[in-house]
Amino acid sequence: MTPPAETDLRCAARSRFMHRLTRARLTLAALALLVLCWGWLPDFSVVLLCHIALYALVALGLVLLTGIGGMTSFGQAAFVGIGAYATAWVCTAPAPVQWLAGAVGMAGLPWVGLALGLALTTVLAWGLGAVTLRLSGHYLPLCTIAWGLSLYYLFGNMSFLGGQTGITGVPPLVLGGLSLAAPRAIGLLIWALLLLALWLLHNLLDSRAGRAIRALKGARVMAESMGVDTARYRIRLFVLAALLAALSGWLYAHLQRFVSPTPFNLHIGIEYLFMAVVGGAGHLGGAVLGATLITLLKEKLQDWLPSLLGSSGNFELIVFGLLMVLVLQRFADGLWPMLERLGQRCLRRAAPRAMHPAANPAALTALTQRTLPPPGTVLLQARNITKRFGGLLANDAVSMDVRAGQVHALIGPNGAGKSSFFNIISGLDEASAGDLQLMGQAMRRQPARAFARLGLARSFQHVRLLGQRSVLENVALGAHLRARGGWLMAMLRLDRAQEAALLAEAQRQIERCGLAAHADAPVASLALGQQRIVEIARALAGQPALLLLDEPAAGLRHLEKQALAQLLRQLRAEGLGLVVVEHDMEFVMQLADHITVLDFGCVIAEGNALQVQRNPQVLAAYLGG
Numbered sequence: 001m002t003p004p005a006e007t008d009l010r011c012a013a014r015s016r017f018m019h020r021l022t023r024a025r026l027t028l029a030a031l032a033l034l035v036l037c038w039g040w041l042p043d044f045s046v047v048l049l050c051h052i053a054l055y056a057l058v059a060l061g062l063v064l065l066t067g068i069g070g071m072t073s074f075g076q077a078a079f080v081g082i083g084a085y086a087t088a089w090v091c092t093a094p095a096p097v098q099w100l101a102g103a104v105g106m107a108g109l110p111w112v113g114l115a116l117g118l119a120l121t122t123v124l125a126w127g128l129g130a131v132t133l134r135l136s137g138h139y140l141p142l143c144t145i146a147w148g149l150s151l152y153y154l155f156g157n158m159s160f161l162g163g164q165t166g167i168t169g170v171p172p173l174v175l176g177g178l179s180l181a182a183p184r185a186i187g188l189l190i191w192a193l194l195l196l197a198l199w200l201l202h203n204l205l206d207s208r209a210g211r212a213i214r215a216l217k218g219a220r221v222m223a224e225s226m227g228v229d230t231a232r233y234r235i236r237l238f239v240l241a242a243l244l245a246a247l248s249g250w251l252y253a254h255l256q257r258f259v260s261p262t263p264f265n266l267h268i269g270i271e272y273l274f275m276a277v278v279g280g281a282g283h284l285g286g287a288v289l290g291a292t293l294i295t296l297l298k299e300k301l302q303d304w305l306p307s308l309l310g311s312s313g314n315f316e317l318i319v320f321g322l323l324m325v326l327v328l329q330r331f332a333d334g335l336w337p338m339l340e341r342l343g344q345r346c347l348r349r350a351a352p353r354a355m356h357p358a359a360n361p362a363a364l365t366a367l368t369q370r371t372l373p374p375p376g377t378v379l380l381q382a383r384n385i386t387k388r389f390g391g392l393l394a395n396d397a398v399s400m401d402v403r404a405g406q407v408h409a410l411i412g413p414n415g416a417g418k419s420s421f422f423n424i425i426s427g428l429d430e431a432s433a434g435d436l437q438l439m440g441q442a443m444r445r446q447p448a449r450a451f452a453r454l455g456l457a458r459s460f461q462h463v464r465l466l467g468q469r470s471v472l473e474n475v476a477l478g479a480h481l482r483a484r485g486g487w488l489m490a491m492l493r494l495d496r497a498q499e500a501a502l503l504a505e506a507q508r509q510i511e512r513c514g515l516a517a518h519a520d521a522p523v524a525s526l527a528l529g530q531q532r533i534v535e536i537a538r539a540l541a542g543q544p545a546l547l548l549l550d551e552p553a554a555g556l557r558h559l560e561k562q563a564l565a566q567l568l569r570q571l572r573a574e575g576l577g578l579v580v581v582e583h584d585m586e587f588v589m590q591l592a593d594h595i596t597v598l599d600f601g602c603v604i605a606e607g608n609a610l611q612v613q614r615n616p617q618v619l620a621a622y623l624g625g
């Protein structure tokens, strides 16, 4: 592998840090401008800005859920309704008002309403998420439509919620003795909460948990192999998006001082999704951009179209729909990426020099360290593993032991059953019969993340990486189980020492695998052979005791293969156990201590390179008899 280029690393680290610093400065400048202008804006613009921020809060949840987490929801408007109705009911229904007002005072009622709305949303979203998030493909969006409709009709049919007429007389918020009755006053709170949400979510995504969240979209199998409990992450994300919607609903109720079912119907739910997608569903900023553009566009179309066409009607909906199709056709990822590219050009010019914490190797101490078993210890024991796919026998009573400090190669012609066996011993698939022990523990029916926790790491035959994320981030995901920071810690940025350690570890493994020059490049920009090496670096970041590599040399050039073989020898010398599935016989024979040969799912030969090469059954299998 190519030795690390120290100056390249420092430059990349500096550029990452300065990019963030300059972005923070620009955000602060924009904020200062907004606060300065706030007092001079006309009332109409203030109300419009309030609505933009309320929509952006919901769209933020959708960016997280749909654009980043890969779960499409049309039903967020219903959660907005829960937040709005909870506070409207608490503040206006005679019984709770009398009872609660004595305890918290009249000014405290909206805050009780907020607590009730968030609690109801959490319970409901958790329940709905547990049922619907198991579904995939188009079933999940269909379910969100179903519960979005149900909740909307529930609001309209509950007599204690005022039926279709709704609830009037919602009191204004009072904060520190100050009434927020005027839109100009509550607007400041709405924008402050939106900015707080942006900051918290930005921190969340820029963390260990954030990397795992990004892997939920299209890379769940890989994430499980890195130790991520993807089912739990999906439900949490769903609840978080619902809570943002409920918060928006609470603010909406106290801005409008009136709630009715109409703003929480499916049509609005679809509009929220539009905002996220048009703005840029993969970017937090896209939520604000989308909410701004769509709110302004609808507003302007309502003004302009009747005078342009000379008659009134819902023409704005038709024009709006056509515009959406055009925008999405031209900018499939939304408009934010385009703005970001423009901004990045300016930032590059502005960035001064400084150091990034990832370049500090001392940070590594914040990660858990694994003590490797002594050489010769049996790490993995497979006994009579059988795998059937319907009538097809992919593995027939395959047994093998893998020891620490040994390279064990698994070879065989195409379709011999290597990948099937590989998936079983790494927990991705369940054996039809047979026993499997990892580090002395029975692993039947255990998920892949349990294998990762015991010290097994793997690469994939068809690379599974987050193509748009950098090499550094992809590799850092491999060290997921070596840190403990939760979502709240990440949001509040209390995980920075751990994060620096994770990035430092990722950088170390990238250097070790000879990819230092590419640390900041998006993985998709690398050649396939290099992407395979990124997978190895990611596996090593988990500090495994047992490393499973599926065709690691495929797509590498001769010198790169030699460098890879050298790295694997070094790992073996450090005491790792390695299982390598590979078609390149020269590569296998120069490296493997022990070889198992499969054909038609059965073990046909075992031994060292010489024994296997001389075995007539192996020759027959490869040369067709």
Ligand SMILES: Nc1ncnc2c1ncn2[C@@H]1O[C@H](COP(=O)(O)OP(=O)(O)OP(=O)(O)O)[C@@H](O)[C@H]1O
Pocket: 389, 392, 393, 394, 412, 413, 414, 415, 416, 417, 418, 419, 420, 421
């Ligand atoms: N999910 C599946 N469903 C049905 N059949 C499968 C499945 N996965 C594998 N098979 C079949 O099992 C047999 C073994 O496949 P497997 O991919 O394990 O072989 P392999 O030795 O890894 O082949 P290659 O070297 O081409 O990757 C093949 O006949 C394959 O078609």
